[in-house]
Amino acid sequence: MSFIDKLWYSPSWYHWPLIILLLPLTLLFWGVSASRRLAFNAGVKKSTSVAAPVIVVGNISVGGNGKTPLVVYLAKRLRQEGYHPGVLSRGYGAKQTSFPHFVTVSCTADQVGDEPVLMRQHINCPLVIDPIRARGANKLVDEHKCNVIICDDGLQHYALERDIEIVVMDGQRLTGNGCLLPSGPLREGQWRLKSVDFVVLNGGLANNGEYLMALESGRLVNVSNPNKSLSIHDLSQDVTAIAAIGNPQRFFTMLEQKQVKLKACTSFVDHHQFTIKDIPDGIVVMTEKDAVKCREFAHKDCWYLPVNAHLPQQFDTKLIQNLKHVSENKKRLSK
Numbered sequence: 541m542s543f544i545d546k547l548w549y550s551p552s553w554y555h556w557p558l559i560i561l562l563l564p565l566t567l568l569f570w571g572v573s574a575s576r577r578l579a580f581n582a583g584v585k586k587s588t589s590v591a592a593p594v595i596v597v598g599n600i601s602v603g604g605n606g607k608t609p610l611v612v613y614l615a616k617r618l619r620q621e622g623y624h625p626g627v628l629s630r631g632y633g634a635k636q637t638s639f640p641h642f643v644t645v646s647c648t649a650d651q652v653g654d655e656p657v658l659m660r661q662h663i664n665c666p667l668v669i670d671p672i673r674a675r676g677a678n679k680l681v682d683e684h685k686c687n688v689i690i691c692d693d694g695l696q697h698y699a700l701e702r703d704i705e706i707v708v709m710d711g712q713r714l715t716g717n718g719c720l721l722p723s724g725p726l727r728e729g730q731w732r733l734k735s736v737d738f739v740v741l742n743g744g745l746a747n748n749g750e751y752l753m754a755l756e757s758g759r760l761v762n763v764s765n766p767n768k769s770l771s772i773h774d775l776s777q778d779v780t781a782i783a784a785i786g787n788p789q790r791f792f793t794m795l796e797q798k799q800v801k802l803k804a805c806t807s808f809v810d811h812h813q814f815t816i817k818d819i820p821d822g823i824v825v826m827t828e829k830d831a832v833k834c835r836e837f838a839h840k841d842c843w844y845l846p847v848n849a850h851l852p853q854q855f856d857t858k859l860i861q862n863l864k865h866v867s868e869n870k871k872r873l874s875k
Contacts, residue, residue, distance in 0.1 A: 542807075548716040548725040562723040569721050573696070573728065580698040588674035589701040591874065592626075592681045593688050593866040596702040598695025600732050601715060601725040604786025604810055605708045606742035608655050608829070609755055609849035611692045614859075615663040618688060621860055624665070626686030628676045629656045630693060631669030633811050640670040640679040649833045654811060655692065657832040673700040688863065695736075696727055703866040704859070705736040708753070710787055711744020737862060738855065743790070751855040755847040757794065763831045763838035770843065778803035779823040784812035784830050791827055795845075800825070 547555050579585040595614065599605045611627060618625045631641070631653040643656045652669050660667055666684040670676030673694055680686040691697075695705065709715070716725045733739055739750045746752035760775075762768040778801040783791045788807035795802060808818070814830065816837040824842045826834070831844035 549713050551717050559723045566720045566723040587699055587701045590677045590681050592686055593863055594691060594702045595704045596691045596694050597706045598693050599708050600728045605710045607693060607708050608658060609847060610708055610740060611690055612659055612662045613849040614690050615665050617856060623688050624686050625688045625690055626666040626680030626684055627659060628673055628689055628691045629669045630671050631656055634669060640668045640676040643667040643669060654829050654832050658829050673697055704862055706738040706740060707733060707736045708740045708742060711741040751851055754850045756850055758846045760843040760845055763834055763842040763844055764840060772798050775800060777823060779825050780804045780820050782806045782824060782826050784808035784810060785827055786810050
């Protein structure tokens with residue numbers, strides 16, 4: 541666990557002087573973010589509405605909490621319900637300079653970001669990256685005829701009006717020490733959880749109307765040869781696990797629970813740009829999000845562990861009900 545993780549999520553008595561020392565910066569952060577929200581609420585800053593319902597999947601804390609698996613789940617589930625969804629992502633870390641940019645199977649993580657490439661592998665619907673989310677949303681509606689937009693992240697991006705808000709939280713970390721940045725991990729206060737439509741916990745114990753999301757793993761897939769797979773129980777020797785996600789320990793713990801013999805665990809910052817020097821010899825197991833950045837130089841013993849999100853039926857039922865209600869309202873207002 542890094543020092544910042546200890547400071548935010550497991551503070552001991554000797555951490556609190558530093559937390560207190562950071563409070564003036566936290567107060568400044570609160571003032572800026574509160575002023576920005578107020579400006580949108582008062583109409584000083586304009587929010588853009590699009591013709592299709594917008595579902596925002598985000599979080600109130602920094603770091604990855606499991607948004608991407610949930611976005612994939614939603615895209616598949618809505619297609620089953622007869623919708624034509626489009627997925628919108630900022631494209632964090634993308635070198636692409638022309639927007640909106642339609643993500644195809646030939647796009648690389650360098651071009652569009654690691655998460656859009658990962659999502660493209662799993663969803664059969666239009667996927668666009670654009671830092672100006674309203675512009676990207678309109679492209680999905682106007683050019684791809686999408687009748688619902690799933691916005692990956694962007695809970696605090698108030699320039700795009702949203703109809704349904706879903707917050708994803710790490711069920712282990714939750715809100716940490718409860719402080720705003722930089723004293724704690726929060727982008728917005730815990731009060732924000734009361735204003736959203738759904739709170740989804742990635743692991744842990746759900747209560748008070750929260751919905752538990754379980755991530756179920758499949759067979760290991762070879763990074764350099766995706767046609768080759770292996771049961772995780774067939775690993776013949778100790779392995780090295782690497783991860784560059786918001787909470788690497790969650791991945792390492794998952795492997796341990798599956799009785800994988802780990803000789804080393806190496807974590808990197810979220811969205812780390814891997815090089816060949818980061819890949820050790822021997823059997824290496826990584827996340828699928830990391831694998832999309834290692835295809836070109838991974839050796840033959842590099843494997844990734846794909847995961848699929850599963851949510852309770854109650855979540856699906858309420859989401860579809862809310863979406864139908866929003867869709868009907870938008871159609872009525874457009875007449």
